[in-house]
Amino acid sequence: MLKINNLHAKIDGKEILKGLTLEVPAGQVHAIMGPNGAGKSTLSYVLTGRTGYDVTGGSASLNGEDLLGLDASERATRGLFLSFQYPLEIAGVPALTFIRSALNAQRKARGEDEIKAPDFLKLARTQAAALKIDFDMLKRPLNVGFSGGEKKRMEIFQAAMLSPRFLILDETDSGLDIDALKIVSEGVNAMRSPERSMLVITHYQRLLDYIKPDRVHVLAGGRIVQSGGPELALELEREGYDKYARAA
Amino acid sequence: MSLSSALETGEVSRLPGRRDEDWRWTDLRGLLKALPPRSAGLPPEELEAGAFDALGDDIRILAGGAETQAVVVDEDVETTVVLRFLSRAATSLQASVTLHVGAGAKLTVYETYEGDGSAYVTNADLRFEIAVGASVERVVLASDGEEGILVSQAGVKLGAGSAFSQTIATTGARRQRLETTVEHPGAGAEVRLDGLYLLAGKRHADLTTTVRHLGVDGSTSQLTKGVVRDQSRGVFQGRIVVEPGADRTEARMGHHALVLSDRAEVDARPELLIHADDVQCAHGNTIGALDEEAIFYMEQRGLSEVMARALLIGAFVSEVADRLRAPGGRDVVQDWIAEHMEVAS
Numbered sequence: 372m373l374k375i376n377n378l379h380a381k382i383d384g385k386e387i388l389k390g391l392t393l394e395v396p397a398g399q400v401h402a403i404m405g406p407n408g409a410g411k412s413t414l415s416y417v418l419t420g421r422t423g424y425d426v427t428g429g430s431a432s433l434n435g436e437d438l439l440g441l442d443a444s445e446r447a448t449r450g451l452f453l454s455f456q457y458p459l460e461i462a463g464v465p466a467l468t469f470i471r472s473a474l475n476a477q478r479k480a481r482g483e484d485e486i487k488a489p490d491f492l493k494l495a496r497t498q499a500a501a502l503k504i505d506f507d508m509l510k511r512p513l514n515v516g517f518s519g520g521e522k523k524r525m526e527i528f529q530a531a532m533l534s535p536r537f538l539i540l541d542e543t544d545s546g547l548d549i550d551a552l553k554i555v556s557e558g559v560n561a562m563r564s565p566e567r568s569m570l571v572i573t574h575y576q577r578l579l580d581y582i583k584p585d586r587v588h589v590l591a592g593g594r595i596v597q598s599g600g601p602e603l604a605l606e607l608e609r610e611g612y613d614k615y616a617r618a619a
Numbered sequence: 620m621s622l623s624s625a626l627e628t629g630e631v632s633r634l635p636g637r638r639d640e641d642w643r644w645t646d647l648r649g650l651l652k653a654l655p656p657r658s659a660g661l662p663p664e665e666l667e668a669g670a671f672d673a674l675g676d677d678i679r680i681l682a683g684g685a686e687t688q689a690v691v692v693d694e695d696v697e698t699t700v701v702l703r704f705l706s707r708a709a710t711s712l713q714a715s716v717t718l719h720v721g722a723g724a725k726l727t728v729y730e731t732y733e734g735d736g737s738a739y740v741t742n743a744d745l746r747f748e749i750a751v752g753a754s755v756e757r758v759v760l761a762s763d764g765e766e767g768i769l770v771s772q773a774g775v776k777l778g779a780g781s782a783f784s785q786t787i788a789t790t791g792a793r794r795q796r797l798e799t800t801v802e803h804p805g806a807g808a809e810v811r812l813d814g815l816y817l818l819a820g821k822r823h824a825d826l827t828t829t830v831r832h833l834g835v836d837g838s839t840s841q842l843t844k845g846v847v848r849d850q851s852r853g854v855f856q857g858r859i860v861v862e863p864g865a866d867r868t869e870a871r872m873g874h875h876a877l878v879l880s881d882r883a884e885v886d887a888r889p890e891l892l893i894h895a896d897d898v899q900c901a902h903g904n905t906i907g908a909l910d911e912e913a914i915f916y917m918e919q920r921g922l923s924e925v926m927a928r929a930l931l932i933g934a935f936v937s938e939v940a941d942r943l944r945a946p947g948g949r950d951v952v953q954d955w956i957a958e959h960m961e962v963a964s
Binding site: 420421422443444446447448452453458459460463464469470472473474477512529533 | 916920921927
């Protein structure tokens with residue numbers, strides 16, 4: 372599914388990713404943990420094609436297709452979805468209008484027909500109910516005036532509507548209380564399937580109690596410095612990142 | 620100093636220019652070395668259909684030389700008037716219209732400025748006399764040619780309990796001023812003054828308003844938005860004066876502009892001059908670029924960059940049309956915006 376090999380990337384001339392190698396096979400959920408400043412958010416932006424990041428070496432591919440030569444919307448169309456740590460507010464554009472535009476843009480780019488309005492609404496109602504999102508909220512401008520938890524739920528709602536093949540969750544637990552964390556995690560878990568993989572980026576182990584990863588990787592100093600099973604997350608929770616920060 | 624006195628006398632020295640404080644961003648004196656001859660009018664066979672023709676009970680064409688017209692709306696009558704100011708190449712047009720709106724009457728005015736591609740000079744003076752309890756909705760679409768020069772000045776006098784609502788949308792001209800001056804009696808009268816400029820190329824548009832609150836219990840709500848790209852220039856001058864004793868005045872002024880190129884410019888001067896104690900007044904003024912982070916967010920969902928920008932700009936400008944109450948007029952304005960969004964996106 373996702374293959375990253377010896378990836379190097381800079382922002383403003385400063386090297387943040389320094390030879391990152393990672394592979395997430397189809398159907399698996401991998402977690403990336405690491406101290407602040409390790410390059411976790413940079414990784415998610417470099418993978419999704421945000422401008423301003425200079426890839427100076429290495430490769431990244433999704434299902435064998437090179438990602439780095441595509442622009443952000445092309446990568447989205449190939450099935451890459453990033454749940455933002457800080458979702459943006461889109462003034463004046465109702466959430467449903469936005470999501471339908473995005474879904475149809477993706478379908479069009481893939482040579483598929485646009486989704487019919489009744490089918491779209493039915494799908495939206497089902498997914499909103501599962502995430503306990505009030506349907507009226509979807510008629511309001513996307514994320515404008517939403518609480519932190521509502522924005523995160525809206526990210527997962529968008530993921531559920533767009534049905535990506537690869538999901539990156541960037542600090543999805545930040546700003547969530549325990550109830551919201553449960554709802555969001557259930558939403559994510561409902562999307563787990565043999566055809567879909569996920570990369571869960573988090574600073575804390577807490578989220579991994581709800582979204583159980585197949586593998587855990589430690590990102591420090593711009594590369595993966597250790598990988599292991601779910602027990603690695605518990606060890607990090609106990610011992611902190613100190614030894615990795617020193618190693619980096 | 621005014622364009623109308625220059626046109627009347629033929630003296631360019633009477634044109635307003637940079638040294639006139641209120642015209643410093645809309646210099647006519649430095650631009651015009653001579654005034655073109657008066658237009659002989661438009662042969663009827665050359666008249667094309669207007670955007671608002673289907674909505675009007677009374678359609679007035681102002682196209683030739685010096686035109687003076689009067690619109691009289693009797694008490695308690697409801698009617699719709701279309702005013703079409705037609706500018707033609709290498710000519711000048713000096714048009715004035717007085718509109719008397721009787722007590723309790725309801726007037727919708729659809730006003731268009733239609734110019735061809737070459738140089739012309741048009742001056743329009745409008746006088747609205749709005750009696751007690753009457754209401755006027757004025758919708759202006761200015762579609763000038765890129766070489767055109769237009770000054771349109773409307774003076775509005777309001778009676779107690781009356782309402783004046785205005786929406787001006789423009790794509791600018793070589794130089795263009797759309798000015799509204801309101802004498803607000805307070806007394807439960809309500810004023811809404813909205814504007815939208817969508818500018819590209821080297822176009823210029825100046826939306827200037829002055830509202831003087833003269834008595835207690837008046838309200839004014841103002842929202843102007845602009846999108847400028849290329850080397851275009853938008854000017855917003857909004858002045859609200861609350862005179863001594865005009866207590867319990869409520870006034871809100873907003874001006875927000877998107878600047879889409881380094882060489883485009885927006886000059887804004889919002890002014891609230893408050894000489895009364897018990898008032899609620901607020902103004903907000905923002906000038907900025909599209910939020911690149913928001914564009915990346917939208918692209919990450921699969922929208923192309925072009926679509927993302929168009930969606931953001933569309934959402935930005937739509938608020939102005941949404942405030943328009945005459946439904947037929949709102950549709951025409953929304954279509955006009957959609958048609959001109961390509962210059963803005």
